[in-house]
Amino acid sequence: MADALREPLVNGRSLPAREDGFPVLRATALRPVTVDFTQTKGGDEAARTSPPALAEPGDLLVSRVSGSRLLVGEGALVDVPPRATTFPDTMIRVRVLPSLADPRYLAHLWNSPVVRRQIKVRARQGGAGIYRINHRDLAQLLLPLPPLGEQARTVSLVEDHLARIDATTTRTRKAVDQADELISSMSAQASVGRLSGTDRAPGSLSAAGTYDGSLPSLPASWRWTRLESVAEVTRGVARNSRRQWDPADVEVPCLRVANVQSGRLDLDDVPVIRLPEQRARAARLHTGDVLLTGGGGRSQLGRGWIWEEQLPHCVHQDHVFRARVMGQQLHPKLLAWHAGGFGRQWCERNATQVTGLASIGLGKIRLMPVPVAPPAEQQRLVALLDAHIMSLKAACATAERAVAVADRLRSNLLQQAFTGQLPHAAPSLGQQESSL
Structure with a gap:
């Protein structure tokens, strides 16, 4: 060079x-x-x-x-x-x-x-x-x-091919984003009864010193209540850097805010923490627990999803709340979907802001307004949304695979272009894929 x-x-x-x-x-x-x-x-x-x-x-x-x-x-x-x-x-x-x-x-x-x-x-x-x-x-x-004339020809062909690949990739990624938005919209609407008929009554709830805003109207058979009435809500464990190392402590995975996303848990990178065995046992997550974020960006507070024993003996840190539904009053999925819609907006209104980071306290999040439907309606809504979400996620997975194919096509195109193998005609995306 x-x-x-x-x-x-x-x-x-x-x-x-x-x-x-x-x-x-x-x-x-x-x-x-x-x-x-x-x-x-x-x-x-x-x-x-x-x-x-x-x-x-x-x-x-x-x-x-x-x-x-x-x-x-x-x-x-x-x-x-x-x-x-x-x-x-x-x-x-x-x-x-x-x-x-x-x-x-x-x-x-x-x-x-x-x-x-x-x-x-x-x-x-x-x-x-x-x-x-x-x-x-x-x-x-x-x-x-090669000679400048050949370089110019190569650039023209490469940019023509890349424009086709990029246009397809852009459309595919846009479709994935739209599917994600549809999932969020459907789940948020289902959690407040928008998929349960037209007979609705204005939302109301006794004041509790929080900024509830205007509660959505609910079907006549539904009711508003506070989160603490339907779930036991606890804060996770805090790291104690001053605590002396104890050989009797046990090492357990501990979910951070970054692990708890809206509608999913990201478990690719879960840190471990050492705790006394009794403390680890008391803090252990159980199947059906709803995890909600309590710290980070103001618009991200309250996001979360359901724990399903993906990791053994797992606990959660103190900026993540655990909501454990009591007496099967509310399906955990409906609670998680509600938290990702109305709940996040409510947390944003009730959060405390300090030096660029927002948080919401345990006492405050326990007062989050929560809609509760009759048990049979809850089961119907969960089955309905699960079926739609499964179909949308399958389509998203297909689209993500198409994006991965496009990335390989880009690499293959550039390899061919600069080793003298680039064809003069621009093949279609399907033709390029078949040659990989």
């Missing part, structure tokens, strides 16, 4: 942020192929007397550090910056001789398996799990550079 360089590779500068200085690109500005100039922060006014390196049209900006070996060394092309913009010291600027390389050809080549494999081999892991690559590594990359 060194022979194709117009000038030496250049690092950006570490500049203190100021709104009145040169804008500095953020790491998130390196999008596939081109740089996103909306992703900037303020620079340093003093840099105007000692100008930093600027991003200019035709430059390739490369990520110098990343927490992932798969992402370090990613490159993006500078098209036309809206104004003079510099780049941070976490990026390297690459400028090539225009007589040897078309910048758009280089940008696509850089994100192809041909170059990505070379970067992956050269990336080194430093402290804190951070991967790095330097100027010397980049200068040693081997770039297939």
